[in-house]
Amino acid sequence: MASSAPNPTQAADQAADQAAGAKPPRPKGLALLRVALSTRKAGCMLGFGFSSGLPFALLIGTLNAWLGEVGIKLATIGVLSWIGLSYSFKFLWAPLVDRLKLPGLEVLGRRRSWIILCQAVLACAIAGLAITDPTRAIGTFAIIAFIAAFASATQDIALDAWRIENADEDTSLELLTALYQFGYRTASIVGGALALMLAARISWPQVFGAMAGLMAVMMLVTLRAPDTERTITARLHADLGQPGELAPGVRAALLFIVLASWVWAIATIAHFMIAMLAPVAPGGKLPSVAEFTKTQGPWIVAATVFVPLIVASVANHMKARALGVLAAEDHAHGPSRTIANHIYAALVTPLAELAGRLRAGVLVVLGFILTYAFCYNIWSSFAFPFYLDYLHYTKDQVAFASKIFGIIMTMFGISLGGYLFLRIGRFPTVLLGAMLPPLGNLLYADLADGGHVIDAFAHAIALDRLGGALGADARMLRLLLAIVYENIATGLAGTAFVAYVSSVVSKRYTAIQYALLSSLTFLVGTLGRGVAGEAFDTYGYGPVFRATALAGVVSVSFVLMEWVRVSRAEARAVKE
Structure with missing residues (x-):
């Protein structure tokens, strides 16, 4: 049966849409997925998911299999696992990743510059683990592992921002997140199951050397990825400058207390890790983790x-009683205020x-x-x-x-x-x-x-x-x-x-x-x-x-x- 011709009103509407440059209907379901997977952005998201999952699988899981096999004590493995706190504390330096321009790399873009830096550090650090003997230099091994964990956590900050900022109608945030998870799960298998299978056939240093090579390949994905423009924001959080909010000096004092507490906690953990992993003098003994x-x-x-x-409760108390608050809107801004x-x-x-x-x-x-x-x-x-x-x-x-x-x-x-x-x-x-x-x-x-x-x-x-x-x-x-x-x-x-x-x-x-x-x-x-x-x-x-x-x-x-x-x-x- 032949299709019927559109009526004059429909024809006129279609002509008007075309004249106005109207976009074609957005694909849905599987059609949307096919369109998204055909784009450079979606392919890069898969690679970024892999780049995020591989170091986590290696550092938090597979690394301990290596250490256990060569006879490192479980107490030492437990202390070394504290490098995972980098992932828990990453929101502390997220503002720097968001705002700081990297000299020489900024030409790559606000997110790609950080991603490729972290990937380069990760590739070098994983290779460094491969050439370091944990039985003879566990302190050096731990430092390299910490550098890798810190770089991995920092990469996650930049990747999360890239995923949110690059979402659009064709590649929605939900789709990018699903692609990210797919890449991440694939990396978990490669960094976990495949690494263990390889370790049954070749040495652990060779396994980590191969994984360092995979990490270096991920830098090619970053070079192909699009990026967003760096925006100049006069005032990052406008609501903090509104009347009734705490004055900048009061906020600074409260923030100093919080940051001092965090710095003390991190320094205390780092100091004990160094003491635990340092060589033991003849007749000496390792400090007690339990103690x-x-x-x-x-x-x-x-x-x-x-x-x-x-501190948060004190801030609420002061605002509720109008103590140390702004009487008028605060328009002051600058790099230090933004951070x-x-x-x-x-x-x-x-x-x-x-x-x-x-x-x-x-x-x-x-x-x-x-x-x-x-x-x-x-x-x-x-x-x-x-x-x-x-x-x-x-x-x-x-x-x-x-x-x-x-x-x-x-x-x-x-x-x-x-x-x-x-x-x-x-x-x-x-x-x-x-x-x-x-x-x-x-x-x-x-x-x-x-x-x-x-x-x-x-x-x-x-x-x-x-x-x-x-x-x-x-x-x-x-x-x-x-x-x-x-x-x-x-x-x-x-x-x-x-x-x-x-x-x-x-x-x-x-x-x-x-x-x-x-x-x-x-x-x-x-x-x-x-x-x-x-x-x-x-x-x-x-x-x-x-x-x-x-x-x-x-x-x-x-x-x-x-x-x-x-x-x-x-x-x-x-x-x-």
Whole structure:
């Protein structure tokens, strides 16, 4: 059948649109994906995701497999894992990455200049790890690893900004984020599973040398990427200059207290790491990680969490009583003021808004955030030494179970968490996310003690026969079952945590508050890794796994308190 001709009105409208230069209809669904993947911007986003995920997989996971294999003590591995705090603290230097022009590289663009600098540093640092013997120069090895972690965290700052600024109608932010995650997950497999498989066939230095080469290739992606113009902003945060806001001098004093607390905390951690990793004099002994964490750990948490919270509360108190506030709009601006406003907005403003809105409930929220992922975070750095050196699985077995099969199970756990949020609600899902990972620690304790409970469970539901039919012996089946439970549980818990924190943050400060609160999740667990490593060396894996599982009671308690707090707040809102 022939198509009918358009009526005169339609023809006139079409002609008018063409005359006005109207854009064709925007493609949707798969058509949009095809258009996006055909663009340079989307292809670069895939590469950037890989560039972000590769160093993280190497430094936070695979590196520990190397150290465990060459006999580095678990206490030392635990302290070395503190380099991961770079990712938690990266919002501290984000203002510099946003505003500082790099001499000689600025010609590449405001984001590309930082990205390519970080990639160059990462390639050199990973190559530096490859040519350094950790058994003879663990201090030098640690310094290089810290430089790599710092460069990786800084690269993430620039990549996040690039993704947001380069989103447009054809390549939306949602699509760029999905492409970024795809590249990141691919890098996790390359830096985890592939690196382990290679290490079973070639030396660890050769593996890291190859990974350094991959990192260098990512610089070609950066050179092909588009960039955005650097804008000149006379006043970054206009609301801080409005009447009723704290005067610049008052803000500077409050900010000085917060920054001094953070600097002290970071310097204290760095000083102990240096002492722990320095050569031991004849007859001497290494400092105790447990003693350091016991005496300094609470002060570090206080300096990085509670001092900023107190300062934020003081800021709210002064504004509410019009003490030290602006009487007229402040038009002054400059580079130092802009950076100060950036840092104030990153460290004080988010907590000030939370403290003002939640009042005493902010203590419950912070307790929830600090302890929610503790049971997993405290031992995650020791997973490879546990699988490879203690349980004596092969690198190929661990690569498949942990980094291929495990990733699939994590994605299933994430999907399950989203489904449960819709089916049973927010707090029941969050409570499950607090309860399930500690039970996983008990499962790993059983695995460390021979896997008798896991074997009985597998036999009771005939999984042993299924595993045998698929070629998995009893040992491999134990590892797979433990990893299935752990990755599903942590995937579900991660989804619940993200959804919860997203519901707590203010829409006005969404990005800033989320970045700050999510970074605090890893603080206590990361600090505790040094203690965990020393405890693993002293008591063995089984007892420590059982002890850390008990710590889950604290997280569950905070979830229940937060559930009660929110329920009461909602009930009051209904009455009003």
